[in-house]
Amino acid sequence: MDKKIDEIVCKLKMEPHPEGGFYKETYRSNGVVPQNALGKEFTGDRNYCTAIYFLLTSENFSAFHRIKQDEIWHYYSGSSLYVHVISPDGKYNKFTVGMNLDRGELPQLVVPAGCWFASSVKDTDSYSLVGCTVSPGFDFDDFELAERAVLSKEFPEHNTIITQFTRS
Numbered sequence: 001m002d003k004k005i006d007e008i009v010c011k012l013k014m015e016p017h018p019e020g021g022f023y024k025e026t027y028r029s030n031g032v033v034p035q036n037a038l039g040k041e042f043t044g045d046r047n048y049c050t051a052i053y054f055l056l057t058s059e060n061f062s063a064f065h066r067i068k069q070d071e072i073w074h075y076y077s078g079s080s081l082y083v084h085v086i087s088p089d090g091k092y093n094k095f096t097v098g099m100n101l102d103r104g105e106l107p108q109l110v111v112p113a114g115c116w117f118a119s120s121v122k123d124t125d126s127y128s129l130v131g132c133t134v135s136p137g138f139d140f141d142d143f144e145l146a147e148r149a150v151l152s153k154e155f156p157e158h159n160t161i162i163t164q165f166t167r168s
Contacts, residue, residue: 002127005055005127008055008127012024012053012055014053017054019062019118019145020060021054021056021057022054024052026052030047042068042136044141046136048137049134050137051133053076053131054129054130054131054132055127055128056081056120056130057121057126057127058123058124058125058127061120061121061164062119062120063165064084064118065144065145066114066143067134067142069113069134069138069142070111070112070134071117072108072134073131074130074131074133075107076131078127078129079098079123079127079128080099080122081096081128082094082097082121082122083095083096083117084118084165085117086116086155086158090157096122097128116151118165120165146162148166148167151166
């Protein structure tokens with residue numbers, strides 16, 4: 001791993017993330033939303049909000065996954081980051097999170113609840129450091145990692161991108 005990437009991972013005390021990359025939870029609200037206020041798709045209470053640092057390298061990708069909450073991405077440093085989103089109705093969009101505003105990049109992006117999404121670093125031999133905020137707060141019970149065959153069967157028109165950003 002590049003020395004700069006090692007330094008960021010070490011200083012921010014990041015750990016490997018199941019979808020790819022590294023993460024560190026930086027915030028979990030004390031307040032809790034009770035399960036009965038969230039709806040039957042949630043299995044328990046959730047904190048009002050959570051936030052993480054997320055670092056991805058160009059040698060890796062964040063595999064397609066979805067959660068039950070909206071997720072807000074915030075750009076911090078490094079290369080711009082592509083976020084690939086497939087909505088529940090099958091529409092695919094590729095967004096670029098970064099600071100090249102004249103090129104249509106966004107310093108912040110909201111991925112709506114229930115969308116499948118993956119991410120990849122725009123530049124080769126680089127990394128992207130971003131933040132992700134989830135509300136109601138993230139819980140791994142709300143996380144679903146895509147299975148290539150299942151997602152491709154549901155959205156065959158996106159088979160190429162699904163194959164590129166799934167591991168199994």
